[in-house]
Amino acid sequence: MPFREVNSRVVEAVIAPGQKMFSQRGAMLAYRGEVSFTPNVQGGQGGVMSMIGRRVANEATPLMTVEGDGTVMFGHGGHHIQVIQLSGDTLYVEADRLLAFDGTLTQGTMFMGSQGGVMGMVRGQVTGQGLFTTTLKGHGAVAVMAHGGVIELPVTPGRAVHVDPQAYVAHHGDVRNKLSTALGWRDMVGRGSGEAFQLELSGSGAVYVQASEEKL
């Protein structure tokens, strides 16, 4: 458990020699001990190919590598921070919401169209998230940012969860997501309820939802 929640907006990570962490560039608030921060040109790990992948996918939030022996406090923009523990499963999250994560996790990029086909791509456009999302896989902890607090909703077979695309933060587990629309004639004439688009998550895992409909 490398993250300790100092309060709802600050987390502290223990950095041990030989271990690596990645964090969003400029997210360090304070540190103790001997710690070095190296800007990461590749924007994460996975080599040059992965870098090109992220550039093309516009998921290239600048990251830095944190190494050494000590403790580091992270926080950014006064946003709430949620620590998510991964045990072999995959976390799907927007790159700009990633505050810091364990260096042991494998970072990748996923094309939205591969889940839900054309609707997956429409989803990216509707939510303003683009066509790609970042994935983290393995055993370790991730700190993600959200506006307002975060609630974790379990997704179980037979009990799908629908989420407002603007309030969606991240999800993990064996979860399929698709954009569902309830566009009726009311929306066309401007009398809609404001809830025309939802993300439907089904399978088994969990989805993280923020208490706000504002983007970061």
Next chain:
Amino acid sequence: MATFRLQGSKVLAVDMTGDTVKAKNGSMVAYDGQMAFKKMTGGGEGLRGMVTRRLTGEQMTVMEVKGQGTCWFADRASEISLVHLRGETLYVESSNLLCTDAGLRTGTTFTGLRGASQGNGLFTTTVEGSGQAAIMSDGPAVVLRVTPQYPLSVDPGAYIAHQGDLRQDFQSGVTFRTFLGEGGGEAFQIRFEGDGLVYVQPSERNTVGGDV
């Protein structure tokens, strides 16, 4: 009847079994089960209510949520408080109202000078009947009890709602000093007398009163 519960301080979870609630337009963040969302014209008070709302500026866009399952509501990370009404009336600014039981009636009422000093207009929204309502505040709301022996004065910018048998009075401490720019910065207050509860937020809206 729909059950209202808070999940943290900023998310409202409503458990429904085929019943209906009224909520601020677009405030749903997630749901499971089956839900239908329908916009109601003019705050759900029919045509007359809509005309009144237009005229009074107490505009409110409300949707009707009907379903089976749990629906989660939140708005701009505002703090949420639950209010139980037992045949009483809750007075609340329409911008602070998140969700109500469908069984509660909403309306509009005249507030007098208070509203003008608050920058909210001369009218406020009323919620009447028996059931639950969820109100929003900037920071956790404080509930203050008013009894005949203990009247209460509130900064108009920090006031969010009140319930019970209360009279409200507009107080102004404007003196010649205020005009000289030597005022205390607290020139206006609302004074509540009677028996009831007043909800106050730990933050101040921008009001005319804040500048004098």
